[in-house]
Amino acid sequence: MNADDTSKDECSGDSSPLPSGTVVHTRAPAKLNLFLELCARRDDGFHEIDTVMVPIDWCDEITMSRTSTPGVQLSVDWMPSKLVRSQRLGIADDPAAIDALLGIPADETNLVSRGLVRMIQRFGIQGGFRCDLRKSIPAGAGMGGASSDAAAAIRCAAKLCGISAQSPELFQICAEIGSDVPFFLGHGNQPLAAARATGRGEILNPVPTAGPLDIVVIYPCVSLSTAKVYAASQVPPDPQAADAVVSALALGDVGKIGSAMMNRLSDPARILAPQIDEILKSVWRGGYRTCQLTGSGSACFALVNSTVEASRLASNLRAKFERSSNAGCGAIVETARTTRVPSIVSIQ
Numbered sequence: 001m002n003a004d005d006t007s008k009d010e011c012s013g014d015s016s017p018l019p020s021g022t023v024v025h026t027r028a029p030a031k032l033n034l035f036l037e038l039c040a041r042r043d044d045g046f047h048e049i050d051t052v053m054v055p056i057d058w059c060d061e062i063t064m065s066r067t068s069t070p071g072v073q074l075s076v077d078w079m080p081s082k083l084v085r086s087q088r089l090g091i092a093d094d095p096a097a098i099d100a101l102l103g104i105p106a107d108e109t110n111l112v113s114r115g116l117v118r119m120i121q122r123f124g125i126q127g128g129f130r131c132d133l134r135k136s137i138p139a140g141a142g143m144g145g146a147s148s149d150a151a152a153a154i155r156c157a158a159k160l161c162g163i164s165a166q167s168p169e170l171f172q173i174c175a176e177i178g179s180d181v182p183f184f185l186g187h188g189n190q191p192l193a194a195a196r197a198t199g200r201g202e203i204l205n206p207v208p209t210a211g212p213l214d215i216v217v218i219y220p221c222v223s224l225s226t227a228k229v230y231a232a233s234q235v236p237p238d239p240q241a242a243d244a245v246v247s248a249l250a251l252g253d254v255g256k257i258g259s260a261m262m263n264r265l266s267d268p269a270r271i272l273a274p275q276i277d278e279i280l281k282s283v284w285r286g287g288y289r290t291c292q293l294t295g296s297g298s299a300c301f302a303l304v305n306s307t308v309e310a311s312r313l314a315s316n317l318r319a320k321f322e323r324s325s326n327a328g329c330g331a332i333v334e335t336a337r338t339t340r341v342p343s344i345v346s347i348q
C-alpha cells in the first residue's frame with residue numbers, strides 16, 4: 001500500500017446506503033510509536049501519555065458485506081498462512097506457541113466484532129455484517145493491529161450503511177473500544193501521516209511530515225499484553241515531551257528523528273520478554289543505535305535512510321533471527337514505509 005490508497009473522497013464521506021449484496025474491502029495499516037512518554041498514572045487505570053505515531057504499509061485486510069441475519073459473522077485467517085508464519089518463527093512443531101502467538105479470536109472479543117456490535121447498536125442498523133479478516137500484522141506486538149482492524153471495520157460498516165465517515169459517533173465508538181483506535185480513523189477524517197497523541201492516546205494532533213520514512217520492523221517470537229507492560233512501568237519524575245521528534249519529522253531528517261526517539265515502555269517490556277532485549281542489543285551492536293520498541297512491544301524497529309538500506313539491514317537481520325527450520329524461537333523481519341491513515345474503502 002502507498003499514500004495514494006488514502007482518499008479525500010472517502011474521507012469526506014457520502015451518505016447513501018450501498019445496495020444489498022455489495023462487498024467492500026479495505027486495508028488496516030499497522031502503526032509504530034516513534035516516541036512514547038508516560039506523563040501520569042490516572043485514577044481510571046490508564047496513563048496520560050505523550051506519543052508520536054506513524055502508520056506503516058504493513059497491513060491487515062478486511063472484506064465486508066451486510067447480512068439480513070443480525071449480529072457479526074467474523075472469519076479470521078493469516079496471510080501468509082499460519083504454517084508459513086510458524087515456520088519463520090521456528091514454532092511449527094509447538095502447538096502451544098502457535099496458539100499463543102497466532103491464535104486470534106474470531107468471537108465477540110475480537111475488536112472488529114466489538115466495533116461492529118457498537119455500530120449496530122448506536123445507529124440502529126437492521127441485520128448484521130459478514131467480515132473476513134486476513135491478518136498479517138503480528139498480534140501483541142505494539143503495532144496496533146487489533147485497533148486498526150476495528151477502525152477499518154467501522155469505516156466499512158459506515159460505507160455500507162450510508163453513514164458519513166465524518167460522523168463524530170465513529171470517533172466516539174473507536175475511543176470506547178481502545179485508546180489507539182481513533183488514530184486509525186485519521187484526523188477529522190483527513191488523511192494522517194503522523195500524529196501526536198495525548199490523554200490516554202485518543203486526543204490527536206496531526207504532525208506535519210516531509211515524506212515517507214524507510215523502516216525495518218523486527219517481530220520477536222513473543223507477544224506482550226499492553227496492560228501488563230503498563231502495569232510494570234513507572235512514570236518518570238520529569239517526563240520528556242515529544243517536541244523534538246515532532247520538529248524532526250517536519251524536516252524529514254532521519255538522523256534527528258532517530259536521536260529524538262524514545263519509548264518509556266521499553267525497559268519493562270525488555271524485562272518481561274528477554275527476547276526483546278536480545279534483539280535490541282544485537283541491532284545496536286550492528287550500528288543502528290536508534291532501533292527501539294514500538295508501543296508496549298514486542299516489535300522493534302529501526303529507521304534507515306533509504307529503501308536500499310532497509311533491504312540490506314532486513315536481509316542481515318533475517319539471516320540472524322529468522323528460522324528456516326523448527327530451531328526454536330526466531331523473529332519475523334520486514335521492511336516497511338510510513339503511509340497515511342485511513343485507507344480507502346473500495347467497492348468490490
Ligand SMILES: C[C@@](CO)(OP(=O)(O)O)[C@H](O)COP(=O)(O)OP(=O)(O)OC[C@H]1O[C@@H](n2ccc(N)nc2=O)[C@H](O)[C@@H]1O
Pocket residue numbers: 033036045046047048049051141142143144145147177178179180181199200201226227230294295296297
Ligand atoms: C501502548 C500503546 C501505545 O500506542 O499501544 P500498543 O502497544 O497497545 O499497540 C497504547 O497506549 C495502548 O493502546 P490500546 O492498545 O488501544 O490500549 P487499551 O485497550 O486502551 O488499554 C489496555 C490497557 O493498557 C493500559 N493503558 C492503556 C493506555 C494508556 N494510555 N494507559 C494505560 O495504562 C490500561 O491498563 C488498559 O486497560
Ligand SMILES: Nc1ncnc2c1ncn2[C@@H]1O[C@H](COP(=O)(O)OP(=O)(O)O)[C@@H](O)[C@H]1O
Pocket residue numbers: 103104105109110111112138139140141142143144145146147149150223224226295296297298
Ligand atoms: N482483530 C484483532 N487482531 C489481533 N488481535 C486481536 C484482534 N482482536 C482482538 N485481539 C486480541 O488483542 C490482543 C492484542 O492486540 P494487538 O492490537 O495485536 O496488540 P497491540 O496492542 O500490542 O498492538 C491479541 O493478542 C488478541 O488476543
